[in-house]
Amino acid sequence: MAIPIPGAFTLDEWNDQTDQAEQAERAETVVEVRNLTKRFGPKLVLDNVSLAIEKGKTTVIIGPSGCGKTVLMKHFIALQRPSAGEVYFRDQRIDQLSERDLNDIRVHFGYLFQEGALFDSLSVAENIMFPIRQHQRHVTRKAMEEVVKAKLAMVGLDGFQNYFPANLSGGQRKRVALARAIALNPEVILYDEPTTGLDPIRSDIINELVLKLEQDLSVTSVVVTHDMKSAYKVGDRIIMFHNGRIIADGDADHIRSHPHPTVQQFIHGQVSEDDLAVLRMSGAVAQTQFLPRDFEK
Amino acid sequence: MAAMIATLGAKAIQDIVNSGRLGRFAWRAVTTSARSCTRRQTYPLVWAQMNIIGVRSVPVIMITGAFVGMTLAVQAYDQLAGMGLEEHLGVLINISVVKELGPVLAAVMLAGRIGGALTAELGTMNVTEQIDAIRSMGTDPIRYLVAPRLLACLLLTPVLIIYADLMGVVGGALVSFLQLGINSRAYWNFSASGVELWDVSIGVIKGFFFGGAIAMISCYKGFNCREGAHGVGQACTDAFVASFISILALDFALAVMFKSIYLTFWPIKSLV
Numbered sequence: 001m002a003i004p005i006p007g008a009f010t011l012d013e014w015n016d017q018t019d020q021a022e023q024a025e026r027a028e029t030v031v032e033v034r035n036l037t038k039r040f041g042p043k044l045v046l047d048n049v050s051l052a053i054e055k056g057k058t059t060v061i062i063g064p065s066g067c068g069k070t071v072l073m074k075h076f077i078a079l080q081r082p083s084a085g086e087v088y089f090r091d092q093r094i095d096q097l098s099e100r101d102l103n104d105i106r107v108h109f110g111y112l113f114q115e116g117a118l119f120d121s122l123s124v125a126e127n128i129m130f131p132i133r134q135h136q137r138h139v140t141r142k143a144m145e146e147v148v149k150a151k152l153a154m155v156g157l158d159g160f161q162n163y164f165p166a167n168l169s170g171g172q173r174k175r176v177a178l179a180r181a182i183a184l185n186p187e188v189i190l191y192d193e194p195t196t197g198l199d200p201i202r203s204d205i206i207n208e209l210v211l212k213l214e215q216d217l218s219v220t221s222v223v224v225t226h227d228m229k230s231a232y233k234v235g236d237r238i239i240m241f242h243n244g245r246i247i248a249d250g251d252a253d254h255i256r257s258h259p260h261p262t263v264q265q266f267i268h269g270q271v272s273e274d275d276l277a278v279l280r281m282s283g284a285v286a287q288t289q290f291l292p293r294d295f296e297k
Numbered sequence: 298m299a300a301m302i303a304t305l306g307a308k309a310i311q312d313i314v315n316s317g318r319l320g321r322f323a324w325r326a327v328t329t330s331a332r333s334c335t336r337r338q339t340y341p342l343v344w345a346q347m348n349i350i351g352v353r354s355v356p357v358i359m360i361t362g363a364f365v366g367m368t369l370a371v372q373a374y375d376q377l378a379g380m381g382l383e384e385h386l387g388v389l390i391n392i393s394v395v396k397e398l399g400p401v402l403a404a405v406m407l408a409g410r411i412g413g414a415l416t417a418e419l420g421t422m423n424v425t426e427q428i429d430a431i432r433s434m435g436t437d438p439i440r441y442l443v444a445p446r447l448l449a450c451l452l453l454t455p456v457l458i459i460y461a462d463l464m465g466v467v468g469g470a471l472v473s474f475l476q477l478g479i480n481s482r483a484y485w486n487f488s489a490s491g492v493e494l495w496d497v498s499i500g501v502i503k504g505f506f507f508g509g510a511i512a513m514i515s516c517y518k519g520f521n522c523r524e525g526a527h528g529v530g531q532a533c534t535d536a537f538v539a540s541f542i543s544i545l546a547l548d549f550a551l552a553v554m555f556k557s558i559y560l561t562f563w564p565i566k567s568l569v
Binding site: 079131 | 338422425427429430432433434435436437
């Protein structure tokens, strides 16, 4: 597929034209980062990022591997602390809170980690009961089991209560991890590459679950992914990162027709001419350095 | 030359940073553990760790203690027999076992068995984001993971040292009677007069410090290991080495301290 030629507008003008950006400014903000910068040693991962997550919508963050998407999302619940900038949850600044104070903030979030992060030594039911036990100690065992059953039913895994994570497939582990993430009926669910490593059918199951949870639980969702099919399906708003900065922000149509060549290369999955040249050159060098194997002499 | 100085300087700075990090981790672990003692929620977690750390270590600790006593008997006999003091062998074996060799070797055995397991478990949890998952669910991972392990080590290392001491005494006695032909009555009479409750107590008290050091270092290394299997493996090795050195350093420091306390209240007593 040919990459569209950038139009006459500058990128800022293009982004300013979208209704999405204007609506986001007016809509209620649940999570916000302001001038966020994050360094790991000399490496700059996030470069002066400002972003507001709108309540009740699904925001998808896309970008190449290693561009800082997951690092950004971890800032939303202060699993990472910024090198500079501020992070807000419902107008309360959270990046400078102690771990003890953050525990009260984090109960409003559910986080689906990339590999699930299920506790190996606990069964499926005990994994899902974990947040309930920590924060709702008055709940009886029977009531917790009912909640576990309901959450597993939401993700289509009722009956798996006594399984252990090692006995589950990758897709099943992700769904159990999602059931655990929603155990406390959070306001915001953060999904870290929920479809990575899954086959197309399991990926679509996860996409459907994201949409279903948005409808059934009225949650705000943030999805980090590089799966464009998933991004278009679940995203009300798509934000693209590149080199630690936001280079595109809008709905699916806006992203599809975005003039930035990096955006077009990414969404179409096409390697750039420069990268192709490097690959061809490395192949040529490899040929000259190839040593014939013994049976070829 | 400048590059070498820069490398050494960077290493020194990193070591200081790591020491500070360990200090802050230890402070959080101690204060959280103290608070956890009053929370009933912590008790099942502590019980589970006491089973893993304590109960399952009893056989290997008893074997360690037994061989320490038996080897001491064999090695020390000739020196005492040369002076006609073979019946005092029990005093030498039992004081060595209860004051030094029992606590130190039992702690080293625990550092290898328990320390490695703690570091591997927590390190694996760290690299698979399970510790982040605990934090994301509004729970303090120090309270949930470190405090039960620290409390179990603090409570059970002294008990395990008692087991090691017991088997060391029994092992030394058996070798003395059966292999070396020492009169049992004389052996026990001299032992009873030479070994005091103070000697046994300081060995047990040392266990409290050794257990705390093993748990703290192992948990810290697990929480801060690098990514991947290599990172976890390296953390296990570092945890054992650091625990081993800590045990030796603590043993020396405590020996000096306890000797000062003893000399303050009681004069030096001859063993002969």
